[in-house]
Amino acid sequence: MxxxxxxxxxxxxxxxxxxxxxxxxxxxxxxxxxxxxxxxxxxxxxxxxxxxxxxxxxxxxxxxxxxxxxxxxxxxxxxxxxxxxxxxxxxxxxxxxxxxxxxxxxxxxxxxxxxxxxxxxxxxxxxxxxxxxxxxxxxxxxxxxxxxxxxxxxxxxxxxxxxxxxxxxxxxxxxxxxxxxxxxxxxxxxxxxxxxxxxxxxxxxxxxxxxxxxxxxxxxxxxxxxxxxxxxxxxxxxxxxxxxxxxxGARGRLVVTTPDVTDAARALKEQGVADVVVEDGRVTGEPPDRELGEVNAALVAAGVRVRGFGVERASLEDAFVALTGEGFDVAG
Incomplete structure (x- = not known):
């Protein structure tokens, strides 16, 4: 050995x-x-x-x-x-x-x-x-x-x-x-x-x-x-x-807080945001490879009432999914 x-x-x-x-x-x-x-x-x-x-x-x-x-x-x-x-x-x-x-x-x-x-x-x-x-x-x-x-x-x-x-x-x-x-x-x-x-x-x-x-x-x-x-x-x-x-090492999630979640999701996809998820009062997705200020401006131009805009810190779950392409039980 x-x-x-x-x-x-x-x-x-x-x-x-x-x-x-x-x-x-x-x-x-x-x-x-x-x-x-x-x-x-x-x-x-x-x-x-x-x-x-x-x-x-x-x-x-x-x-x-x-x-x-x-x-x-x-x-x-x-x-x-x-x-x-x-x-x-x-x-x-x-x-x-x-x-x-x-x-x-x-x-x-x-x-x-x-x-x-x-x-x-x-x-x-x-x-x-x-x-x-x-x-x-x-x-x-x-x-x-x-x-x-x-x-x-x-x-x-x-x-x-x-x-x-x-x-x-x-x-x-x-x-x-x-x-x-x-x-x-x-x-x-x-x-x-x-x-x-x-x-x-x-x-x-x-x-x-x-x-x-x-x-x-x-x-x-x-x-x-x-x-x-x-x-x-x-x-x-x-x-x-x-x-x-x-x-x-993992990218955080772009988070948009808005009452106009459907319009926001559509606009984010048009701006190259991937894995868009619509939730109650907010929309999240993977940040695109472009200036985030431009993404925010595009939301406003699309008539989306933006109440919050930013990138959440990546979690260990995000890192695991990025490394393996899969997830598992994350309950605590």
Whole structure:
């Protein structure tokens, strides 16, 4: 299997590299590939770099290869080819060294249904050879409180809702201080209030110096909490970088506010505006390759009462559509 050199992996390989060093790569892969029996190519030549201290969104539709990538990074499955380093060490070879420094929630938590939420965490903590048994109950209580499950800690896990199970899985990942937190669809099954709470928790963890690697198919979720992101589609990496830069790479939407939406749409099309969408009280479209002042003048000349005219900042959704020609679930 191909190995990353120290130079390719970045400052993360240096013994003195601090977890919060912005030049360090907490996760680095080169040509990482996974092909299953039968020829199915789940991940195809992935080159990924996750900066230390970032909240990194791993974005793509369901089935795009996100979970398979995470399973390779965590040493749960072996890649077919390519190389991966996590916290500066090769995976899966250095799993015993790396994983104690990583908290993870992948494909939902595995719980003992006959045990309470609190007893599940006590059992998991006792399996950690680095955990001090003298402070175990205090750690479990703190983890339950952090995810809002203190009141339900004595309830059997089999009676938990999907959202409560997700919270308990997060609590398990937070039993010990972690340099890296890997979350696969962490808001799955949560109601809107629960989603906001998890997003707030992710921001809090990042401010404390933990690098958070967050997989999601929700564009809105990534845009709200992440500093950096990578976009996957059909097993391949489409783009990666700072979220602000990814959005800036896409053109914004021209927005005209007017009571005369039908006349405005007609005039905009005549001016070369593509993808014109008529909404209640406004018309949007892709800005043409011409002076926008001329477009506004043409609207006025056509008798359109222009109440507002401008270009909205491009969103991550706009960037994804521009890169792939398709969209996916953007609900948050």
């Amino acid at each position: 191909e190995e990353l050199s120290a130079a390719e992996a970045g400052a993360e390989t240096a013994p003195g590299a601090a977890p919060g060093d912005p030049d360090a790569a907490v996760i680095a892969t080169r040509a990482l590939t996974k092909r299953y029996r039968g020829g199915q190519l789940a991940v195809d030549g992935l080159d990924l770099t996750v900066p230390a201290g970032s909240v990194f969104g791993f974005l793509g539709p369901n089935g795009s290869g996100k979970t398979t990538t995470i399973r390779m990074l965590m040493g749960l499955i072996a890649p077919t080819s390519g190389a991966a380093r996590v916290l500066g060490r090769p995976m899966p070879r250095a799993s015993r060294t790396v994983l104690p420094q990583v908290g993870a929630l992948i494909e939902g938590p595995a719980l003992y249904g006959f045990l309470s939420g609190r007893d599940n965490l006590l059992r998991l903590d006792s399996a950690d050879p680095t955990a001090d048994p003298r402070t175990r109950r205090a750690r479990v209580a703190a983890a339950l409180d952090r995810v809002g499950l203190t009141a339900a800690g004595g309830k059997k896990a089999k009676a938990y809702s999907l959202g409560m199970k997700q919270r308990l899985g997060l609590a398990a990942a937070l039993l010990q201080p972690r340099r890296l937190l890997v979350l696969d669809e962490p808001t799955n099954g949560l109601d809107p209030q629960g989603m906001r709470e998890i997003r707030s928790l992710v921001r809090e963890l990042a401010s404390d110096g933990t690098t958070v690697f967050l997989s999601s198919h929700l564009l809105d979720e990534i845009e709200q909490v992440c500093t950096h992101a990578a976009v996957m589609a059909q097993g391949r990496l489409i783009t990666q970088g700072a979220v602000a830069d990814l959005a800036a």
